Amino acid sequence: MTPSLDSLAPCFQGLIPAMLFTCSAEGVPNAAYLSHVDYVDASHVALSFQFFNKSRRNIAENPKATVRVLNPDTGQGWLLSLRFVRSETSGALFDRMALRIESIASYCGLKGIFKLLAADVYEVTAVRPAEECGASPEAVTVSGHVPADPVFTMQALQHMSARIHAAESLEQLLDSILAGFAEVYGFTHSMLALATGESNVLVTVASRGYSENGAGAEVRFGEGIMGMVAEARKPIRISGLLRGMLYAQAVKIRAQQAGMHAFDARVPLPGLANPESQLGIPLLVRGDLIGVLCIESETPYRFHEDDKTSIELLGSYLAIAVQHMQLHERADVVASTAVVEPPQPAPKAAAPASQPGRAVREVVFYSADECILVDGEYLIRSLPARILWKLLSARMRDGRAEFTNRELRLDKSLNLPEWKDNLETRLLLLRRRLEQKCPDIRVVPRGRGRFGVEVGCQLVLAERP
Amino acid sequence: MLTSDVATFLQGGQCIHLGTRSETLEPTGVVVVAVSVDSDRSHLTAFLPKVGSSEVLANLEANGRAALCFARPVDDHACQVKGTYVEARPATKKERAVVEAQWDQSLRQLEHIGMPRQLWSGYAVWPCVAVRVRVTEVFDQTPGPGAGAPLA
Known part of the structure; x- marks a missing residue:
């Protein structure tokens, strides 16, 4: 037949x-x-x-x-x-x-x-x-799982929906979504990059399953699967990535031999060293790109067409949830600060002066590049860098340890856009980067538009051009 | 005709296919299990699985045109040999060890890039038909801008 x-x-x-x-x-x-x-x-x-x-x-x-x-x-x-x-x-x-x-x-x-x-x-x-290529009598497949077994069932979608509804903050929402992919679907490696306001760049704010949390990794439009998803605003599912990469690598060698332009360095894609399957989903709300979700696996053919369709639906839902949470947190801030105006005198931080026995961290803000290095190691750049510099300077100068989102929004020196400033996303990114690269400095949420800056070391601040 | 390097590559356990065409120019093809290059390097013998080779053998008998594609799975290095059919005969028991060793080499390469050996266990690797071909042209077929250049 x-x-x-x-x-x-x-x-x-x-x-x-x-x-x-x-x-x-x-x-x-x-x-x-x-x-x-x-x-x-x-x-x-x-x-x-x-x-x-x-x-x-x-x-x-x-x-x-x-x-x-x-x-x-x-x-x-x-x-x-x-x-x-x-x-x-x-x-x-x-x-x-x-x-x-x-x-x-x-x-x-x-x-x-x-x-x-x-x-x-x-x-x-x-x-x-092809008569000579008969079916294997053994039950071993390249794909590693039965084809007619999509994992994105209605029940699984319901579980994810419950997680989304239970989240009380943007941070909790993002972490809960990625945890859900692992626990509900078995996808242990995933990451989420969100738009932060900078054009054609997304920033990774949450990841799961990797040795480093990857917070702050920039995803430029058109680079890697996440960048391609962001540029095209369409989902991408890739199976057998290793095969494709080997083929592309052969082309690259020939292109270099032929003197054609080829980039010297491979674009670093956050994630698995040897991914076999990747699924990238744009998070879109009324045409606005909120971010990109990427799930990957070392198993070839891990994601089925049905999976892509289902997760596309889930992606739309997540996009609305993320945007809603961003707007909700912002509205919360406005409401809470309206009630407590004028602000109470900020509690003083512990004296930043000599603290014997504690590690000394040199924090340098490079104003021309708008980036911060801690002990010579890159920490963060752009607006989150400006925010951290403002916080640490205030702490050092005035002894302040408590801050509000609102005062950041009103600070003209930070140059936040009036609309869609994504401040909560940027604070989350800053918090994650500090957890990863400099746990001695912590930005700790205090609820409804307030946060504290806790420092467990001696700080030496320097500003350089 | 074939350089020493090319001859070594062809017999190195690559993934090989033989393409032929009918009188109405309908192309078709079959997997090749192994290849042996003659000492004069102007002829080679392709070992085709007996099962599934009747159509290409009929084509070869009818018009003699053959195209063999050799690809190394681990890096996609590839070349194409064009030739004309000389003869076909059943592969001998003596040749079986060489054929199976080359097939094993190709499976090892495929395993290396994540394709389990069991996947090919349904292949009718033996018995084989030994098809002798006179080499007329050789082309580089590694994907990329240089593909198609003659390999003298």
């Missing part, structure tokens, strides 16, 4: 490279590996066109082709007889295929070289098993 293309869905995950057979008008056959075969509909597939090569020239002369794909769950090979229909250089299909390829390219520092030129659409005229 001839199988339907739909039933071969696992073959189109890009886990195992496909082999494309073509033939010139003169009758010379050609066999070449193919980066990606994409399912289009019940009678069409799309092949990635990345380089002008012999296969492409053959198709221009003779539209017949055969592609051999393998099911990564069973090992069974299939031969698809194809007839070229058209090339697409824009539209949903092209965007989907391009996004996957460009994410890998970005990861390898090959953006602009390793790219999709067209999605070539073929009609599938016949499907037959």
Whole structure:
């Protein structure tokens, strides 16, 4: 019985490279590996066109082709007889295929070289098993789990929904979401980057499963899977990332040999050293990018199409929840400070002078770069750096230990935007960076728009150009 | 025809496919289990699984055109050998050890990039048909801007 293309869905995950057979008008056959075969509909597939090569020239002369794909769950090979229909250089299909390829390219520092030129659409005229490539009698698969077993069930979504509703602060919400992915779905490595106001940059504010919390890691638009998701504002699911990276790496070496431009350094992507599957979801509210959620795994083909669809829905929900919490915290601040005006005299911090036996930390603010180094090590930059410098200077100068969000908002020297200042996100980021890099200095929430600055060391502050 | 380096690469346990075409220019192909290069380096013998090779063998008998793609999975280094069909015969028991050793090498490479050996356990690796091909051209096929350059 001839199988339907739909039933071969696992073959189109890009886990195992496909082999494309073509033939010139003169009758010379050609066999070449193919980066990606994409399912289009019940009678069409799309092949990635990345380089002008012999296969492409053959198709221009003779539209017949055969592609051999393998099911990564069973090992069974299939031969698809194809007839070229058209090339697409824009539209949903092209965007989907391009996004996957460009994410890998970005990861390898090959953006602009390793790219999709067209999605070539073929009609599938016949499907037959590759007799020599039979299904494995053993139950070992590349994917490592049963294909028809999406993990994003309604019950799981309900669990996540309950977590979202129970969160009382932005920090709790973000941590609870990532904990939920681990506990409810078994996705132990995840991270969330949020927009902070700086254009085309997201900042990682929460992560789970990594040796470092990664707070403050910047994600520039177009770089890595999170940057690609942010730029395209579309979800990306990548399976068999190692295969894709090996292929891209081969291209990179050839590009360098050919003297073509290639970036010297790979864009550092926060996360697993050897991810096999990644799922990136944009968090959008009415077209505004709130942030990007990224889940990754060392297991190939970890995320299914159904997973992507479900988590996309979840992503919309999370985006609203995050934005709501940001607005809620801001409103709380306004309400609470309205009640307590004028502010009470701020409690004095313990005398910052000589404290024998405590470690000495040198905190240097570089005003030109707007960044802070602690004991010569980079801590944070931009607005969170300006905020920390203001807090530590006030503490040192006036002995203050307690502060309000409102006074930060009113401080013209901080230059916060009047609308969408994301102050709570930036304070959360600052708190996380300090926990990671300088636990002697702590920014501690005191509830409703107030926080304290606790210092467990002797501070030496210096400002340099 | 083949340089010593290329001949070594071809016999190094790569992932190999043989492409042929019908009289109506319908291309098709089959997995190749192993390859042996003749000492003159102008001919090679491709070992095809007997199961599943009837169509490519018929094509070779009819028009003689062959294209062999060799790829090293761990780094995607690849080349393509074009040739003309000379003859086909059953592979001998004596050749079996060489064929299986090369197949094992390719499986080890695939394991190295995360594809478990058990995945290929349904493959009909033996018995094989030994297909002798006269090499006419060799091309670099490593993906990237240099792909397609002749390898003299």
